[in-house]
Amino acid sequence: MTEATASLRPDIVTRPDSEFIQAITLTDATMLVAGSMIGSGIFITSAAMARSIGSPMWLLIAWVVTGVITLLGALSYGELAAMFPRAGGQYVFLRESMGPLMGFLYGWTLFLVIQTGTIAAVAVAFGRFLGVLWPTIGPDRYAWFPQGNVCVSWLGCTDASNAIQLGLSPQRLVALVSIVVLTWINLRGVREGKLVQTSLTIIKTGALALLIVLGLTVGRNVTALAANFRGANFAGSIDVSGAFVVAFGAALVGSLFSSDAWNNVTFAAAEVKNPKRNLPLALAFGTGLVTVLYIMANVAYLNVLPMNGVADGATALARGVSHATQDRVATAALEVIFGAAGATIMAVAILISTFGCNNGLILAGARVYYAMARDGLFFRRVGSLNHRRVPAAGLIVQSIWVALLCLTGSYNQLLNYVIFAALVFYALTTIGLFMLRAKRPDVERPYRAVGYPFLPALYIALTTAVMLLILLSPSTRQDAFLGLVIVLIGIPVYFIWRAVEPAPARQ
16 A cells, blocks of 8 residues: 555554554454454353362352453553553563563563464364364364374373374364464455454454343253352352362463453554553453453353253253363353254354454564564564565464464463463563663653552462462463473573674664
């Protein structure tokens, strides 16, 4: 697009050739926050969480805790986003507060695990739900493709069920195709990417709201209500011991992953109109909306399905929340309401949701690698924009690595890789907020974090506590340690990179 053409369009603000196009409005930014958060997790992870926690009350508490953590993080990040409305977002925040090494470690981990691992997990979930419409798209790996299970016993792996599962399956093949399509869409320009994002987010938010309404009204089931909410059934016969606290922390991996990626809007800050105002608002509006929807969705599940079903039950109702087929708990709920047609309806809705989620993740992630490359901390070619003013090289490199991750793990494994590493940097970035208040007290702050210093400090404490619980749980320890190892490997990589690639003048 030429500047002459762009000047005729009121929704686009043109900037010099070397820079991005500011085309993302407050509505678009809010939809990017919500759309990046709502993917597949809310429709799947409650099943595994129910098996771990075993109590309707504690399941809901887990989602409330997750919502509180997410909102506290978003409110803290609003101040940083308004201070540094640049491409790269959280990478820039860490670079400015703690120096280039910490910024690099975040970008390094984002590329290897956090962003790409999330995209891979959501893409695999897309394949899983397409399997509802076409059962031949299953999870079994192809015998003709190289495969194997990697199990590290000292990291907590006990058998093939929690080993790293290498190989290609029909579900993973579908995941690869979806990644290629979405990367192509975003190569065409930010306008195309934001149009897909906003449209699909409106559709999937409406679908999730409809699921909630149906679950609370026509789907209310006497058996489920008695099993989940009557008398002592709500709290369950749970001894709140150290073992349960660890299990609760491990269960939070699912809900935190489902609520992750809210920070992605900061990655694309250079393309947001009036970012000093719109970024904090988008973070607050988007996370608030999704938090309410997630809590109510779980209330709806518990209105339709009993918490603990029998694994071999013949119907969705008998299986319940904890034993939904392939953990597709939302599908099981609609099967109870609409019969066999419910599975098809839910599958279509979730396919739209996961496709839209990955569009936002793919759009945003490449902006971080662009910012790193401009600082001399990533491949130089990635630090340039194509004729459509998008970081094309970053999008392509990202898609290649995501494709490889799709071949290395199941949905649950991929989310475990992601969330521990993400929590480390969420806590560090919020610590950086305190450091910037001390080091740069006179810098313009168009928005100041609500409840500072108490609420940001509470956010740091909560994320740290969850990380400790994840490390203590045998079911999540292996993947958490692998994520931590990836972060630490970045330290020597940084110094090697600096030695061969001197830092250029900052843009």
